[in-house]
Amino acid sequence: xxxxxxxxxxxxxxxxxxxxxxxxxxxxxxxxxxxxxxxxxxxxxxxxxxxxxxxxxxxxxxxxxxxxxxx
Amino acid sequence: xxxxxxxxxxxxxxxxxxxxxxxxxxxxxxxxxxxxxxxxxxxxxxxxxxxxxxxxxxxxxxxxxxxxxxxxxxxxxxxxxxxxxxxxxxxxxxxxxxxxxxxxxxxxxxxxxxxxxxxxxxxxxxxxxxxxxxxxxxxxxxxxxxxx
Numbered sequence: 001x002x003x004x005x006x007x008x009x010x011x012x013x014x015x016x017x018x019x020x021x022x023x024x025x026x027x028x029x030x031x032x033x034x035x036x037x038x039x040x041x042x043x044x045x046x047x048x049x050x051x052x053x054x055x056x057x058x059x060x061x062x063x064x065x066x067x068x069x070x071x
Numbered sequence: 072x073x074x075x076x077x078x079x080x081x082x083x084x085x086x087x088x089x090x091x092x093x094x095x096x097x098x099x100x101x102x103x104x105x106x107x108x109x110x111x112x113x114x115x116x117x118x119x120x121x122x123x124x125x126x127x128x129x130x131x132x133x134x135x136x137x138x139x140x141x142x143x144x145x146x147x148x149x150x151x152x153x154x155x156x157x158x159x160x161x162x163x164x165x166x167x168x169x170x171x172x173x174x175x176x177x178x179x180x181x182x183x184x185x186x187x188x189x190x191x192x193x194x195x196x197x198x199x200x201x202x203x204x205x206x207x208x209x210x211x212x213x214x215x216x217x218x219x
Contacts, residue, residue, distance in 0.1 A: 014079075014114060042100075044096050044100060044156075046100065048106075050084075051081060053079055
């Protein structure tokens, strides 16, 4: 997985009816955009280290928009 | 299959100075039942939702107590790149439901008995498939030719 600051990470629900969860990447600790990531959970603002598994994917939407806005 | 490939769920970590209230909140937000406690990139412990109850609530610890006061340490680990069957032996010999998956000294994820059960069920399904097909769609072999 590769991510940048501002990306969103989406974690798929593991059970039927369980909602997807998402968090914002605040810091990339690994080399070349790799994990771990310091993330902030949307609902309560708590920060944690995140080590993505196969249930996680990166949404680059926000950082893409920011890059387009900067150019 | 490598152990890391059997890890379904993402791992989440906190620093040891964080509070048990924060730990509970992060578990809820991330949808996980355990957290790696990481101090200066070094795995120092694991805390589970059960630890929060048994070592925190049951003993009357305040919500702002440090999370390392309820964590389990040292941590039972498995290398990310060894065959996942090695985890079976670790679970068999130790009374734990989760193992920290590491590469070198770095925490990379958490594997649970549930993760392995999923793969075991898939393996059993694969093994049962030809037998099931044989029972349902039996093909009678032609007789062995007689030899002189």
